[in-house]
Amino acid sequence: MPTRSDAVALLEEWVASQALRKHMYAVEAAVRHYARMMGEDEELWGLAGLLHDLDWEKHPDDHPHIGVARLRELGYPEAVVHAIEAHAYPDRTDVVPESQLDRVLYGCDELSGLVYACCLVRPNGIDDLKPKSVAKKMKDKAFARGVHRDAVQRGIDLIGLPRAEHIQNVIEGLRTVGDVLEVRGEDQARRRAARGR
Numbered sequence: 001m002p003t004r005s006d007a008v009a010l011l012e013e014w015v016a017s018q019a020l021r022k023h024m025y026a027v028e029a030a031v032r033h034y035a036r037m038m039g040e041d042e043e044l045w046g047l048a049g050l051l052h053d054l055d056w057e058k059h060p061d062d063h064p065h066i067g068v069a070r071l072r073e074l075g076y077p078e079a080v081v082h083a084i085e086a087h088a089y090p091d092r093t094d095v096v097p098e099s100q101l102d103r104v105l106y107g108c109d110e111l112s113g114l115v116y117a118c119c120l121v122r123p124n125g126i127d128d129l130k131p132k133s134v135a136k137k138m139k140d141k142a143f144a145r146g147v148h149r150d151a152v153q154r155g156i157d158l159i160g161l162p163r164a165e166h167i168q169n170v171i172e173g174l175r176t177v178g179d180v181l182e183v184r185g186e187d188q189a190r191r192r193a194a195r196g197r
Contacts (some may be wrong), residue, residue, distance in 0.1 A: 002076055004043065007050050009073070014054050014067075022181050024053055026174050030108035035174030038100065046106050047076065052141055063129050081177040097158055107155030110147050111170050117144035119174075119183035123192075126175055131167035132188045152157075 012106050031049030035042040056065030068081050086094035086102040087109055097106045111134075118134050119126045137143045138152060159166050178184045 001044070002047070002074060004046060004050070006074075007047050010070075011050060011054065015057050017057055020053060020057055023113060023116070024050055025110070025177055025180050026112040027105070027108050029177040030112050030170045031104055032175035033169060033176065034104045034108070037169065038104075040100065041118060044077060044079060045101055045104070048080045048101055049108065051080070052084050052087050052105060052109065054084075061197075063092060090121055091180065100107040103158040103160075106151075107159040107166065108170055108173070109155065111155055111167065114138060114147045114152060115170050115174055116183065117147065117179060119181070120188075123188055124185040125188045126171065126178050126181075127185045129171055131164040131171070132134075134167045134171070135163060 011024060015024065016086045028049035032042050032046045034040075051067070051071065053063070053067075054070070055065075056063050059066040059126065064084050064087070068084050071081050071084070078103055079099065082095065083091045083097075083099065083101045084148035086097040087105045089095055089097060089106070097103045114137065115126075115129070115134055118129060118137050122129060122133070138149060141149070156163050156166050161169070165187050174181060174183070178187075
């Protein structure tokens, strides 16, 4: 099985956008958090989270088909490839999220984007972020417009946990990579100082 180092090298080869890289690291962290909670293979699940948007920047019209074809060529496990295909259901693939990994990746993808956006507008970033704040921002259609609310809700339904519990799990996952995502309180203070506030 390819290692995380192999996956990071592939990500860096395919993805130039720092924003997209951060999103992929965020989803990886959330999926890994669920793997730990569920007693699943954290390395395997992490690969799916890390590489789920591999081809988004280079081939947005063919996402995720180009990426999964390359992952198959490189020998990535079918469970990883299937989860990546299923995360684009129903808009881009007809691969239904079936396995636990499929459902978790789907459930963490868009919600990770919303949690990340919430961190960026809070004085303390992710340090004291609560599910209630994320749920409130979810209702505000003008906030983080790129986050598809219907996909967030489908993900919550697929996970099968109460909304607040799922949001808390994603927050906990993202906290583990807060330094990479630059969403801690000190990161927010540095941003404010740079803007002269």
